[in-house]
Amino acid sequence: MTVPLLELREVSKVYGARLLGRRRDPAVKNVSFALEAGRPEVFAIIGESGSGKSSLARMVLGMSAASSGQVLFRGRDLARLRGRRARLDFMQQVQPIFQNPFEAFNPLVRVDRYLFSTARHLAGANDAAAAATAADLALQQVGLSLAEVRGRFPHEMSGGQLQRAAIARALIPGPALLVADEPVSMIDASLRMTIVNLFRELRDRLKVSIIYITHDLATAYTISDRIVIMRHGEVVEQGEARAVLSAPRHPYSIQLKEAVLSVEAAGDDTHQPAYG
Numbered sequence: 001m002t003v004p005l006l007e008l009r010e011v012s013k014v015y016g017a018r019l020l021g022r023r024r025d026p027a028v029k030n031v032s033f034a035l036e037a038g039r040p041e042v043f044a045i046i047g048e049s050g051s052g053k054s055s056l057a058r059m060v061l062g063m064s065a066a067s068s069g070q071v072l073f074r075g076r077d078l079a080r081l082r083g084r085r086a087r088l089d090f091m092q093q094v095q096p097i098f099q100n101p102f103e104a105f106n107p108l109v110r111v112d113r114y115l116f117s118t119a120r121h122l123a124g125a126n127d128a129a130a131a132a133t134a135a136d137l138a139l140q141q142v143g144l145s146l147a148e149v150r151g152r153f154p155h156e157m158s159g160g161q162l163q164r165a166a167i168a169r170a171l172i173p174g175p176a177l178l179v180a181d182e183p184v185s186m187i188d189a190s191l192r193m194t195i196v197n198l199f200r201e202l203r204d205r206l207k208v209s210i211i212y213i214t215h216d217l218a219t220a221y222t223i224s225d226r227i228v229i230m231r232h233g234e235v236v237e238q239g240e241a242r243a244v245l246s247a248p249r250h251p252y253s254i255q256l257k258e259a260v261l262s263v264e265a266a267g268d269d270t271h272q273p274a275y276g
C-alpha cells in the first residue's frame, strides 16, 4: 500500500488538565481518516461551533500537538518533526487558509510584499524578479494578477479579493495540501460560492488536496468529494459526500440534510455561482 498523503490515527486533543477540578472533555476524540497521495480531493470537515474542527485543523497544520494518537504527513509523525529543514519542507507542502483574510495579512505590509516574502522564504525565489513571477503565477491561479494587487494594503482590497490573495499566497510554495478553516464565513455571501468553487478548480488544475473546514453543509456538499461530520469532538459520519447526504444515518447528519434541503427549496441564490 502506498503511504497516504495525510493520515490521522485515533487523534485526540484535550486542552488544559482540569477545569474547576473536573477533567475537561476532549475537544477532539479519537479521530481517524486518511487522504491518499496522488489522488487530489476536496475533503470537508463539517460541524457546528465547538465541534472541534479548528482544533483538528491546527493539529493537521502542526500548530498544536495531539494529546494522543498520531498525525502523519507522508508517513512522518508531526510530533517527531525536528529541525529547520524538516519544518520548512512541511510548510512548503501543507499550507493554511484562515477564516479572516484581514487577520491573515499584516495591515501595515502591502499585499504584494507579503507574497514576495513568501516566494523568497518558501519557494526559493532568490531575486526580486523571481519573487514577482512566483507571486503573479499564484495570483493568476485565483483569478487575480500582480498588477491588480501591486502596492495595495490589505484594507484597500475587498474581503473576497483579499481571501483570494491569501489563497494565492498559500499556493506559492506548490503545496500538496491546503487546510482551509472556515475560509468563506467572513466573505460577502454573494462571493462565497466563487471562492469555494475555486477549491475544486485548484484540485483539478494543480492536483492539490484541500481540507475544507466549515459549518456550512450546503457549500461542502456542492464542492466536496468526501466529508466527515463532527459533533462534540467525534466523527459521527464519514464517506463520499453524496452517499452521506443521500442516506444520512446519524440524527445530526439528518438535521444537516434537512437544513440543506430547506436552503435549496427557498432558492437561496447565495449558493449560485457569482463573479466579482
Ligand SMILES: Nc1ncnc2c1ncn2[C@@H]1O[C@H](COP(=O)(O)OP(=O)(O)OP(=O)(O)O)[C@@H](O)[C@H]1O
Pocket (backbone or CB within 6 Å): 015, 016, 027, 047, 048, 049, 050, 051, 052, 053, 054, 055, 056, 215
Ligand atoms: N486553546 C484552547 N484552550 C482551551 N479550550 C479550547 C481551545 N481551543 C478550543 N478549545 C475548546 O475546544 C472545543 C472545540 O473548539 P474548536 O475551536 O476546535 O471547535 P470548532 O468546531 O472549530 O468551533 P468554531 O467553529 O466555533 O471555531 C471548544 O469547547 C473550545 O472551547
